[in-house]
Amino acid sequence: MSNVSQKTVVTEVEQMENTHHNLPVPTLVEKVLSRNEGILTSTGAIRATTGKYTGRSPKDKFIVRDSLSENKVEWGSVNQPISADVFLNLYHKVVQYLKEKDETFSFKGYAGADQNLRLPIQVVTEYAWHNLFADQMFIRPTDEELQYHQSGFTVVSAPTFKADPEIDGTHSEAFVMISFEHKIVLIGGTEYAGEIKKSIFSVMNYILPERDILSMHCSANVGVEGDVALFFGLSGTGKTTLSADPERKLIGDDEHAWSNNGVFNIEGGCYAKCINLSEEKEPQIFNAIRFGSVLENVVIDEKSRVADYDDTTLTENTRAAYSIDNIDNIVQPSIAGHPRTIVFLTADAFGVLPPISKLTKEQAMYHFLSGYTSKLAGTERGVTSPEATFSTCFGAPFLPLPAATYAQMLGEKIDQFSANVFLVNTGWTGGPYGEGKRMDLNHTRAMVHAALGGELDNVETEVDPYFGLAIPTHCPGVPSQVLTPKKTWEQPEEYDQKAKELATKFHENFKKFNHITEDIQNAGPIYRP
Numbered sequence: 001m002s003n004v005s006q007k008t009v010v011t012e013v014e015q016m017e018n019t020h021h022n023l024p025v026p027t028l029v030e031k032v033l034s035r036n037e038g039i040l041t042s043t044g045a046i047r048a049t050t051g052k053y054t055g056r057s058p059k060d061k062f063i064v065r066d067s068l069s070e071n072k073v074e075w076g077s078v079n080q081p082i083s084a085d086v087f088l089n090l091y092h093k094v095v096q097y098l099k100e101k102d103e104t105f106s107f108k109g110y111a112g113a114d115q116n117l118r119l120p121i122q123v124v125t126e127y128a129w130h131n132l133f134a135d136q137m138f139i140r141p142t143d144e145e146l147q148y149h150q151s152g153f154t155v156v157s158a159p160t161f162k163a164d165p166e167i168d169g170t171h172s173e174a175f176v177m178i179s180f181e182h183k184i185v186l187i188g189g190t191e192y193a194g195e196i197k198k199s200i201f202s203v204m205n206y207i208l209p210e211r212d213i214l215s216m217h218c219s220a221n222v223g224v225e226g227d228v229a230l231f232f233g234l235s236g237t238g239k240t241t242l243s244a245d246p247e248r249k250l251i252g253d254d255e256h257a258w259s260n261n262g263v264f265n266i267e268g269g270c271y272a273k274c275i276n277l278s279e280e281k282e283p284q285i286f287n288a289i290r291f292g293s294v295l296e297n298v299v300i301d302e303k304s305r306v307a308d309y310d311d312t313t314l315t316e317n318t319r320a321a322y323s324i325d326n327i328d329n330i331v332q333p334s335i336a337g338h339p340r341t342i343v344f345l346t347a348d349a350f351g352v353l354p355p356i357s358k359l360t361k362e363q364a365m366y367h368f369l370s371g372y373t374s375k376l377a378g379t380e381r382g383v384t385s386p387e388a389t390f391s392t393c394f395g396a397p398f399l400p401l402p403a404a405t406y407a408q409m410l411g412e413k414i415d416q417f418s419a420n421v422f423l424v425n426t427g428w429t430g431g432p433y434g435e436g437k438r439m440d441l442n443h444t445r446a447m448v449h450a451a452l453g454g455e456l457d458n459v460e461t462e463v464d465p466y467f468g469l470a471i472p473t474h475c476p477g478v479p480s481q482v483l484t485p486k487k488t489w490e491q492p493e494e495y496d497q498k499a500k501e502l503a504t505k506f507h508e509n510f511k512k513f514n515h516i517t518e519d520i521q522n523a524g525p526i527y528r529p
Contacts, residue, residue, distance in 0.1 A: 012095050013124055013154055021106045022146060025135060025292040028105070031128035038129050042305040044291030045320075047298055048129045050191035054297050054315035056198060057174050057190055058397055062087075064179040072206075074402040086169040087177050091186050093168075094158045098126060105131035108149045110139040111200050112257065113334040114264040119207065121200060122151035126158045133193040133294050136321045138200070139268035153183045153203050159191040178202060178400075193296060193321065197271055198398055201255050204266055206400040214258040214409040217395030219243035220251035220265070222336045228263055229452050230256070232394040233345030234373045235317075238426040240272045241441070242345070242448055244284040250330045258339070258413055265324070265334030274298060274320045277309040281441060288326035295320055338417040341452050347427035349374035349388055351436040352499040354485050355478075356447040357423045357469035358461060362523035364421040365411050368393055369403060369513060370506060370524075374427060388502070390509040404515070422451045423469065430488040432498055446477030466499040467506075468526040503527040 023031070029046060032038045038048035063073055065081035073079050098104050105125050112118030123134040134155075141149055162173040174189030176199055185199040201217070208215040218232040219239040228251070231239045240253040252265030253272065272285050274295070279286040289295065289307075296319040299311035309318065324330055344367055346353060359367065371391040392403040399406060414421065426444055430436040450456050450472075461470040462484070474480055481487040489495040503525035510516075510524060 012092075013122075013156060016095070016099055016104060016124070018099065018101060019104045019106045019124065022108055022141075023105065023131070025132065028128055028132040028135065029292070031105070032132060035128055037127055039300065040305065041295060041300055041307055043289055043293075043307075045289050045293040045295050046129055046132060047295040047300050047307070049297055049314060050193070053174065053190040053192040055192060055317045056194055056397070057172075057176070057192070060171055060174040060190070061176040062178070063400060064177065064181065066179075066181050068181045069400075073400045078396055079400055082169065082177060084179070084181070087179050087182075087186065090163065090168050090170075090175070090177070090188075091156070091184065094156060094161050094186060094188055097161045098124070098156070098158055101126060107131050107134040107138070108146060108151065109134070109141050109268070111204055111266050112264060113139060113266070113268075114257075114259065114261070117211070117213065117257070117259060117264070119204065120149055120152045122154040123196060124154065124156045126160060127191070129294060130157055130159070130193055130196065132292070133321050134196060136292065136294060136323050137197050137267055137269040137271060151183075153185065153200070155185040155187065155196055155199060157187040157196055159188065161188040163189055180206060193294070194271065194319065197267075201266065202398045202400060204255070204257070205395075205398055208257050209401060209405055209409065212260070214406065214413060215266070216256050216258060216410075217254070217393070217398060218256055219253045220256050220263055220336070220339070221245055221248040222251060222331060223248050223452065226337055227341070227452065228336045228339040229341045229343065230263070230339045231343045231345055232368070233426075234371070234391055234394055236273055237345040237347045237373055238444065239345060240270060240285065241282055242343075242444065244282065244327065245445075246284065246329065247449075248329070248452075250324065250327055251334050251336050252324065262335065262337040263339060264336075267324070268334075269321060269323045270327070272320045272322075274309050274318050275312065275316050277320075284327050285320070288322045289320050290322070290326060293320060293322035293326065338413075339419050340417075342414070342419050342421045343448065343451065344368065344394065344421065344423045346373045346423065346425055348372070348425045348502070349427055349433040350498045350502045351428035351430065351432045351489075352485050352495060352502055353423070353425040353427070353467065354464060354469060354471045355425050355429065355439055355443065355482060356451065356456075356475065357464065357471050358456065359421040359423055359469070360523065361411065361414055361421070362519045363469070364414060365407060365520045366510070366523040367423055368410055369407050369516070369520075370509060371396065372506065372509075374433070388505060390505075403513070420451070420457065422456070424448065429482070429485060430490070431494075436488075440482075443478050443482055447475050450475050450477075466503050466525055466527040468524075500527055500529070504529045
């Protein structure tokens with residue numbers, strides 16, 4: 001069965017007679033409501049819940065191991081292999097399952113704002129609200145483009161189809177499978193819409209580097225003078241929040257590519273964490289959640305239908321999906337020049353990394369490869385409190401190729417375009433998680449603005465004794481003692497202990513990288529156990 005052609009497989013989806021194609025948003029909203037898949041909130045957004053799967057399920061994600069992927073994919077716990085026969089058997093079951101439904105839904109659009117480099121995609125879903133999600137998240141075609149659209153990759157999502165691990169070769173009832181040969185993503189057993197978004201990102205991370213284009217898990221914006229900034233970081237570190245800046249135009253909030261022409265957004269929407277969201281702190285995001293948007297696992301007042309963004313009853317990983325057009329100051333289309341400033345965001349649960357530091361190129365490569373942050377509660381199943389973690393290139397769960405592929409490309413572009421790189425800690429200060437407090441968002445914004453505006457280019461710095469990072473001694477709008485983490489701790493000796501502990505974790509993690517030049521290896525923490 002593994003010799004079934006890609007055309008045959010895709011045709012099976014195309015010939016499903018019960019499918020609604022590219023329904024307009026109002027019609028999709030009506031479908032969601034009539035099918036009792038969600039409720040209408042006070043702003044006109046749809047609220048849906050996802051049951052027990054309130055985050056990605058990384059242990060249930062697979063890539064089909066075949067002649068195409070065998071020698072390209074970095075196989076392991078992230079990119080788990082599965083055979084083509086197992087994939088196809090399950091695929092045919094899912095398609096037959098969907099054919100027996102009264103109706104299914106198809107969205108055809110694009111991944112990639114650059115018309116010369118984009119990937120035509122199709123998302124076929126059992127749920128109307130998942131199709132509404134796809135409409136918000138990806139790039140919508142014009143009527144003319146829709147007539148000639150031919151999908152380069154197809155997502156098939158059947159949340160109520162539960163796999164049998166003993167029969168179907170999965171680890172649980174849930175599964176996310178990518179076949180690069182058949183150009184299919186197969187999703188089942190989970191209602192979490194983020195799997196649709198991230199599976200296409202994984203596909204782009206496989207396809208783009210082969211075309212000498214760097215795919216990146218980052219947000220991006222541009223200033224009035226055309227100065228582009230990138231913000232790397234895992235979920236919950238502030239990519240969306242910090243890139244939604246009223247003084248700069250948004251290119252995108254999560255996924256981008258860097259070609260020889262500059263930066264372009266992979267998506268057509270935003271998927272923002274909205275825990276503790278308020279109009280005062282994040283007005284652009286707050287006001288973007290309107291008719292057509294999707295709220296995922298947000299608690300809603302039954303009478304007023306007003307969202308309670310502070311309520312974590314369902315999960316801390318509450319989400320809002322909305323079209324990027326819902327934000328006023330955006331770049332249209334989502335394309336800009338080469339970055340002048342790159343910001344690595346980390347949420348340090350130890351509370352010892354400085355809130356901002358300037359990186360040399362070698363330090364930039366070290367911290368890009370390290371990808372240190374804390375997994376925040378709810379982002380993945382089983383994570384209930386922040387855990388220190390290292391996610392290569394700030395996006396390891398979505399990178400099919402070896403890490404060195406992406407790191408080498410970034411290093412070359414930093415050199416080629418003379419980009420300044422900063423490490424920004426949006427995590428804890430004054431103590432570790434549970435004792436200290438989260439960084440003040442206003443302080444973080446002030447530091448980022450200073451970095452983007454060039455105000456930190458020539459500022460005096462002091463070297464952190466444990467991590468070797470250059471810490472600015474002053475920054476407009478930020479108290480000086482906030483800039484040096486040790487000064488924010490009541491017990492300095494406890495800071496020393498935690499700093500040594502984190503530095504040790506950096507060194508232990510970096511041992512996994514082979515063939516890394518000595519100058520990059522030596523760019524890590526000064527302290528060595």
